[in-house]
Amino acid sequence: MAKETQIICRNVFKTSTKADTNKEFTKRWIELINQREKNKGRAVSN
Helix, strand or coil: CCCCCCCCCCCCCCCCCCCHHHHHHHHHHHHHHHHHHHHCCCCCCC
């Protein structure tokens, strides 16, 4: 039986134009910043 694989990382910058690439890059940075801000108040446990 083959195990199901989960894709963790994928290339989101495969676009045809530089303008689309820039938009996607900016969008991903905004998502990352929002995620960090949302998690800022949470305590980190080791």
